[in-house]
Amino acid sequence: MFSAMLGEAWRAMGANRLRTFLTMLGMMIGVGSVVLMMAVGQGAQASVKQSINAMGSNLFIVLSGSFTASGARSGSGSSSSLNVNDANAISELDGVSNVAPISMGNAQVVYGNNNWSTSIIGTTPSYLDIRVWDLEDGYVFSESDIRSATRVALVGKTVVENIFGDVNPIGKTIRIKQNPFMVLGVLKGKGQSLDGRDQDDTIIMPLTTAQRKILGNQFSGSVRQIMVQANTPELMPMVEQNINGLLNQRHNIREGSDSDFFVRNLTAVANSAAETTRTMSLLLGAIASVSLLVGGIGIMNIMLVSVTERTREIGIRMAIGARERDILLQFLLEAIVISIIGCLIGLFIGITGAMLVNKITQATVVISGESVMIAFAVAASVGIFFGFYPARKAARMNPIEALRFQ
Amino acid sequence: MSLVLVQDLHKDYQTAAGAITVLKQVNFTMDAGDFVAIMGPSGSGKSTFMNILGCLDKPTSGQYMLDGHHVAELDGNALARIRNQTIGFVFQGFNLLSRTTLLDNVALPLVYAGVSRDERQSRAKALLEKVGLGQYIYSLPNQISGGQQQRVAIARALVNRPRLILADEPTGNLDSVTSEEIMTLFSELNTEGISIVLVTHESDIAAHASRQIRFLDGRIVHDERSQSSLNVTQIEEVS
Numbered sequence: 141m142f143s144a145m146l147g148e149a150w151r152a153m154g155a156n157r158l159r160t161f162l163t164m165l166g167m168m169i170g171v172g173s174v175v176l177m178m179a180v181g182q183g184a185q186a187s188v189k190q191s192i193n194a195m196g197s198n199l200f201i202v203l204s205g206s207f208t209a210s211g212a213r214s215g216s217g218s219s220s221s222l223n224v225n226d227a228n229a230i231s232e233l234d235g236v237s238n239v240a241p242i243s244m245g246n247a248q249v250v251y252g253n254n255n256w257s258t259s260i261i262g263t264t265p266s267y268l269d270i271r272v273w274d275l276e277d278g279y280v281f282s283e284s285d286i287r288s289a290t291r292v293a294l295v296g297k298t299v300v301e302n303i304f305g306d307v308n309p310i311g312k313t314i315r316i317k318q319n320p321f322m323v324l325g326v327l328k329g330k331g332q333s334l335d336g337r338d339q340d341d342t343i344i345m346p347l348t349t350a351q352r353k354i355l356g357n358q359f360s361g362s363v364r365q366i367m368v369q370a371n372t373p374e375l376m377p378m379v380e381q382n383i384n385g386l387l388n389q390r391h392n393i394r395e396g397s398d399s400d401f402f403v404r405n406l407t408a409v410a411n412s413a414a415e416t417t418r419t420m421s422l423l424l425g426a427i428a429s430v431s432l433l434v435g436g437i438g439i440m441n442i443m444l445v446s447v448t449e450r451t452r453e454i455g456i457r458m459a460i461g462a463r464e465r466d467i468l469l470q471f472l473l474e475a476i477v478i479s480i481i482g483c484l485i486g487l488f489i490g491i492t493g494a495m496l497v498n499k500i501t502q503a504t505v506v507i508s509g510e511s512v513m514i515a516f517a518v519a520a521s522v523g524i525f526f527g528f529y530p531a532r533k534a535a536r537m538n539p540i541e542a543l544r545f546q
Numbered sequence: 547m548s549l550v551l552v553q554d555l556h557k558d559y560q561t562a563a564g565a566i567t568v569l570k571q572v573n574f575t576m577d578a579g580d581f582v583a584i585m586g587p588s589g590s591g592k593s594t595f596m597n598i599l600g601c602l603d604k605p606t607s608g609q610y611m612l613d614g615h616h617v618a619e620l621d622g623n624a625l626a627r628i629r630n631q632t633i634g635f636v637f638q639g640f641n642l643l644s645r646t647t648l649l650d651n652v653a654l655p656l657v658y659a660g661v662s663r664d665e666r667q668s669r670a671k672a673l674l675e676k677v678g679l680g681q682y683i684y685s686l687p688n689q690i691s692g693g694q695q696q697r698v699a700i701a702r703a704l705v706n707r708p709r710l711i712l713a714d715e716p717t718g719n720l721d722s723v724t725s726e727e728i729m730t731l732f733s734e735l736n737t738e739g740i741s742i743v744l745v746t747h748e749s750d751i752a753a754h755a756s757r758q759i760r761f762l763d764g765r766i767v768h769d770e771r772s773q774s775s776l777n778v779t780q781i782e783e784v785s
Contacts, residue, residue, distance in 0.1 A: 144657045144666075155645050456641045459602065460702065461630020461658040463623050539602045543641070 167482025175490025181421020262350020278325025475527020
């Protein structure tokens with residue numbers, strides 16, 4: 141009996157193909173836009189998440205403070221208030237898993253006929269642990285390289301592409317500010333940071349080497365910033381407080397006066413970026429859902445017209461023995477078939493659209509089984525919800541009046 | 547036991563101008579195998595009476611027993627079941643589903659009876675062959691003549707092996723030759739034991755029945771038995 145009714149629904153849909161298509165179009169556009177928007181939104185979320193993971197988790201960055209010269213205050217990181225001993229002291233604090241003092245700057249790098257300006261990061265091996273940054277090839281410099289300020293370097297992918305081309309960089313000598321450096325390793329690609337910087341356009345070397353040979357610090361041992369990683373997200377507030385206390389004490393800063401350093405919570409920044417994209421994808425989904433709703437109303441509209449047009453048919457069916465629920469089921473089934481077929485085509489359109497977006501803009505799109513299932517379930521319920529009223533109207537008709545209908 | 551037993555039936559309609567009484571004190575009994583023709587002018591209540599007999603409408607008061615059931619006590623599903631299995635309807639306007647093949651039209655009541663697809667097809671096909679339309683089973687109603695459409699409608703009425711056929715002016719849209727063919731078909735069905743109630747305006751059509759009833763102003767004013775076999779022979783001689 142069910143298959144017979146499904147056949148009738150199919151026939152009724154085929155009887156007015158243009159109208160059926162237009163009804164489906166509402167569903168198609170609705171489902172298509174929901175799938176597309178969700179794919180784009182989830183893609184944005186995924187790429188933010190990836191950036192956060194690439195940055196490292198539970199991170200603080202301690203920046204040296206500003207200094208004032210002739211009344212002009214320079215920005216943070218300009219004074220030389222932080223040094224390696226501060227970093228060592230921070231690493232003794234509870235809840236801190238990794239600490240990396242960092243000095244950085246820019247320098248011209250030469251290999252053979254090629255040269256390239258890139259950022260130089262002088263740090264300790266723990267920097268790579270904090271940033272979850274592996275090597276593609278070669279090995280990391282050691283603590284003894286830091287002690288003796290060896291001229292060795294780890295090069296980022298972008299640098300490799302620009303000065304080495306196809307040559308294997310491991311063991312080659314590059315010149316940075318006239319100093320020969322041996323390439324120890326090649327860093328794995330990390331892509332863009334949250335603010336769009338190319339993180340692979342960099343060279344990492346021992347902190348002492350960078351300070352003495354490249355950046356030329358005024359005071360030996362001073363660093364621009366210290367990266368601190370807490371053990372767990374829950375420990376972050378405590379760790380932040382302890383860093384402040386420790387550095388105030390070490391720098392002899394009395395309570396109430398300005399600190400000569402700043403502690404930034406990088407994870408909080410990253411989380412707010414993640415929150416923004418989540419809000420954005422919710423918003424996109426909400427807007428797309430409106431079109432799904434409009435599609436549903438379209439179905440109801442057409443079904444009402446269809447019920448009125450087929451009043452006589454309903455009367456005939458009742459006269460030959462259709463029960464109320466047979467009529468209800470017949471029209472409901474028709475609405476559901478229309479919405480499900482519309483939904484399937486909409487899924488196809490949405491997925492194709494998402495792939496096109498990916499092709500054209502290179503933006504990450506994520507088509508999850510979850511979003512497809514949600515779209516499908518919503519479409520089916522839209523069919524039931526908006527098909528129910530017209531179907532009930534049909535089922536409650538008076539057979540005599542329905543038979544008399546011209 | 548009577549197939550149809552109607553006692554003291556009243557039917558009122560509420561209209562803007564007040565209540566209108568359409569049927570008054572109607573008493574009617576019909577045995578299985580009867581062939582009854584109902585006649586009467588427009589507005590005499592015969593259509594309302596047919597609708598009540600067909601379980602499409604309910605009386606305001608009075609009793610209607612069909613095949614031993616008190617119809618007033620039945621709910622919507624039970625009434626639908628009676629229309630599906632005990633009664634077969636034939637209408638003036640044929641009332642076939644226009645986009646549906648003759649085979650599926652005839653098989654439709656079996657869908658609501660929950661009969662399997664194969665059996666639906668074979669029973670519908672057999673009946674279409676019986677009414678002489680075996681070669682048109684996959685045609686659509688608009689591809690055949692009015693008389694043929696009415697044969698399809700009769701086949702549909704018969705497909706669930708009903709005890710009673712209710713025909714509301716079945717020849718009203720047909721020419722006289724075709725009308726005779728349809729009436730001959732009804733007479734054959736009656737001899738096979740199916741009870742028939744037929745509403746008509748024309749006395750020569752009513753003459754095919756074994757009993758003629760006349761309605762006037764909501765009452766049965768005339769109830770007469772005739773020798774139907776005699777009438778059939780007379781008409782055959784004429785044509």
